[in-house]
Amino acid sequence: MxxxxxxxxxxxxxxxxxxxxxxxxxxxxxxxxxxxxxxxxxxxxxxxxxxxxSTSTKLIHGGVRYLEKAVKELDYGQYKLVHEALNERKIMIQNAPHISNPLPFILPTYSFWQKWYYLLGTKIYDWIAGKDDIPNSRILSKSETITKFPLLNSQKLNSSVLYYDGQFNDAxxxxxxxxxxxxxxxxxxxxxxxxxxxxxxxxxxxxxxxxxxxxxxxxxxxxxxxxxxxxxxxxxxxxxxxxxxxxxxRPSKGVHIVLPRKWLPSQHSLLIPSTEDGRVIFVIPWYYAVIIGTTDTEVKDPNSHPKVTNEDIDYVLRQANPYLEKPIQKADIIGSFAGYRPLVKANKTNTEAxxxxxxxxxxxxxxxxxxxxxxxxxxxxxxxxxxxxxxxxxxxxxxxxxxxxLPLIGASEKKYENTLNLPAEVHQHLHYYGSEYPILLEYLQKYGSDLIVENYPFTIGEMFFLKEIAQIHTVQDALMRGTRLGIIDFEAAEKAKIVLENIFEK
Ligand SMILES: Cc1cc2nc3c(=O)[nH]c(=O)nc-3n(C[C@H](O)[C@H](O)[C@H](O)COP(=O)(O)OP(=O)(O)OC[C@H]3O[C@@H](n4cnc5c(N)ncnc54)[C@H](O)[C@@H]3O)c2cc1C
The missing domain is CATH 3.50.50.60 (FAD/NAD(P)-binding domain)
Known part of the structure; x- marks a missing residue:
């Protein structure tokens, strides 16, 4: 390009x-x-x-929270939004299955009635979604819940509801x-x-x-x-x-904190259903990390750069930790990211909504x-x-x-043979390029398959592909859009810069 x-x-x-x-x-x-x-x-x-x-929660979702609002407040607008988004969820995953997938969520419940209340909600969610490749929700016993999400604090736990939504790599x-x-x-x-x-x-x-x-x-x-x-x-x-x-x-800020992928020994996400300001928080295995968020605070200047503050981190930890067997410490956090939601005032007559x-x-x-x-x-x-x-x-x-x-470039779920005997993680990683896997192999052969930083599967050859094919011009773009290291691991990003500066503009 x-x-x-x-x-x-x-x-x-x-x-x-x-x-x-x-x-x-x-x-x-x-x-x-x-x-x-x-x-x-x-x-x-x-x-x-x-x-x-590139700083979203990486969910392709209708929003179970909006559905609850729609039902409780008999709000047709909210219902329409959930319906439309669930329809789009199906299309987004179909058109790019190499970079999106269904994701299971554990919704913990603490009483008999709460279990049935949440199940009813997620069943309506499944019903609105209609026929797609995303599994339907069901109840899990307490022991099944802990098997699927071992980090959950089991004290007072009754059971959980397992439901599915979509996930993707936004950038x-x-x-x-x-x-x-x-x-x-x-x-x-x-x-x-x-x-x-x-x-x-x-x-x-x-x-x-x-x-x-x-x-x-x-x-x-x-x-x-x-x-x-x-x-x-x-x-x-x-x-x-x-x-x-x-x-x-009227933008609002949302932040996420990031933990190493190995912190969460599970493929399941956790939905924390109530926070001190009435929102929900997600704990999500994503890509090479675990992301936890998000927040919702007013933005004074939409042209300012969104920053993760100490208060934001304290808030997320305060909401998540009571639900976890072992609380997260600040020292466990290896990355973070923030963004402004482009919320719009409802209309000219109702300027505050x-x-x-x-x-x-x-x-x-x-x-x-x-x-x-x-x-x-x-x-x-x-x-x-x-x-x-x-x-x-x-x-x-x-x-x-x-x-x-309309399938997007690379759209394919094909699994390729590891013909070059690449390390298993590199071979697996190249599947994010879907049907372009063979082209990536050519780049690895031409420019080398050495890693740009230890513990992550990004190779020199892949960086040249991104430079030539994906309009990645600077070191910062390679970290933020090309590899995502710029949000998932600050220390690794710093180390990778040394190699990236030989390939991209500073
Ligand atoms: C914390 C958070 C979590 C979220 N999670 C989810 C989620 O899980 N699922 C979901 O569906 N949605 C989520 N969203 C919402 C979603 O991320 C946004 O709605 C969406 O990304 C907005 O995209 P956009 O293209 O409208 O805006 P942007 O991403 O802001 O793009 C607008 C672009 O315009 C460019 N621009 C501005 N001025 C100029 C100019 N003068 N010349 C040229 N270019 C210019 C900017 O540089 C910018 O890149 C989340 C949002 C936030 C903040």
């Missing part, structure tokens, strides 16, 4: 759609639009997925979306920032100034429509186009659409709605959405 070629395309075309933001939403829009025959360009000011798109999924969109003909570029905009005389063509943040140069891009997918920064973009516009977003679902905001006369709010799980649905809207604004012959059954 040659950046110079993509930049050449960017400045020498007049685009149907320019997408701002290379997170889940923008990448979903780019893929949806290009597969419906539109000429689409996407610009991302940092790396792809550098926002909450890998974003990379797969970007690469699939480019393969289909979209022009997606990172490190390009929209800095200003003006319309032509008829308000029909946007002339956009874009800064190349790798080269410190300005470029001019022309597009018929602008689709704002800037996540928590969407209000900045709205203001750039309409100076006096009211902000719509926040909704978890999304809104498509259109300025027809100005050829400008914003996709506000939403969650990872519903990225495809949001993209479909946004591109439907784009067809109307562009007054172009409608083409229906193609992404429901």
């Amino acid at each position: 040659n950046r110079q070629n993509l930049i050449h395309q960017l400045i020498h075309n007049e685009w149907d759609i320019l997408v701002i933001g290379g997170g889940a939403t923008g990448l979903g829009v780019a893929l949806d639009a290009v597969t419906r025959g539109l000429k689409v360009v996407l610009i991302e000011k940092q790396d792809f997925a550098s926002g909450p798109t 890998f999924y974003a990379t797969a979306l970007m690469r699939t969109a480019v393969e289909k003909g979209a022009c997606c570029l990172n490190y390009l920032e929209l800095t200003s905009q003006e319309w032509d005389n008829e308000n029909k063509i946007h002339k956009l100034a874009v800064k190349d943040n790798l080269k410190n140069e300005f470029l001019e891009v022309k597009s018929r429509l602008v689709l704002n997918c800037a996540g928590v920064q969407s209000d900045n973009i709205r203001k750039m186009f309409f100076h006096n516009i009211e902000p719509r977003l 926040l909704i978890r679902n999304h809104e498509i905001e259109t300025f027809q006369e100005k050829n400008f659409i914003s996709v506000l709010g939403g969650k990872w799980t519903t990225y495809r649905q949001m993209a479909e709605e946004a591109v439907d809207e784009a067809f109307k604004v562009l007054n172009q012959k409608y083409v229906s959405c193609k992404t429901k059954n």
Whole structure:
């Protein structure tokens, strides 16, 4: 994927759609639009997925908590959100089974009635999901519960409910979306920032100034429509186009702490059903780590960098530890990450209410659409709605959405033979590339299969693949999006830098 070629395309075309933001939403829009025959360009000011798109809880879910709310408060909006997300759960896993999977959860119960109450809830959840490859929920006895999740504090435990949801590698999924969109003909570029905009005389063509943040140069891009997918920064973009516009977003911060994968001798996750602020906390085996979170605190400045504070860590430990046989100590924590949720105010009349679902905001006369709010799980649905809207604004012959059954690059569950006699962990790790496993082998043969850091299966050859094929330019991108070491193990990330600095830009 040659950046110079993509930049050449960017400045020498007049685009149907320019997408701002290379997170889940923008990448979903780019893929949806290009597969419906539109000429689409996407610009991302940092790396792809550098926002909450790579710091999510990594769940593809409807949210059992939202379902409980829907039932208790007879809230049809919440129900619709759960229904839509469970439908998308199935599609997301089907389209990229190499980087997503069903995940079993243990929901501990402490009384006879609580057991049946939770089972009823998860059965409704299964029923809403309909027919898919995700197993249904059931009750586990106390001893079965402890066998499946040995770290659970068994005092006062009655039993548990076992239910399933979806899990994925968020940054890998974003990379797969970007690469699939480019393969289909979209022009997606990172490190390009929209800095200003003006319309032509008829308000029909946007002339956009874009800064190349790798080269410190300005470029001019022309597009018929602008689709704002800037996540928590969407209000900045709205203001750039309409100076006096009211902000719509009210972001909230969520943090996770990370423990070594060996800390949890189980494939099962734990759902801690009640916390001091009425939320839930997850303890999840994920990739080469265990992640625990999340929190929900108000964000004063959405443009600030989300940080994990001591208070955040104390909060997570305070909620999780009573449920564990042996409390987690701060010294056990080897990584952490935080992100801002792009929550959107419900509507103009009810400015205080926040909704978890999304809104498509259109300025027809100005050829400008914003996709506000939403969650990872519903990225495809949001993209479909946004591109439907784009067809109307562009007054172009409608083409229906193609992404429901569109396998992403690499989509395959095939198990490959270890023909190069690689260490078992490296061989297993390369399966995250799905059907591209054989291509990875070529890179390992060409550039070497030495590890970039001990105890993790990332090899030099894989780093060259990421550099050449996945638009990973800097050491930081390799740590955050390429390997995920930047969130799962800070010490290993520091050590890996020494090797990565020979391959990527600092
Ligand atoms: C802690 C936490 C946990 C979560 N867990 C889950 C979960 O388990 N499951 C789930 O479904 N959802 C989850 N979510 C929600 C989900 O992560 C987000 O809804 C989703 O990632 C938002 O994607 P986005 O593309 O809209 O925004 P972003 O990821 O913020 O992407 C927007 C991009 O726009 C870019 N940008 C901004 N301004 C410009 C500009 N001027 N020029 C170019 N680019 C620009 C930014 O750099 C950014 O990369 C979670 C969120 C958080 C914070």
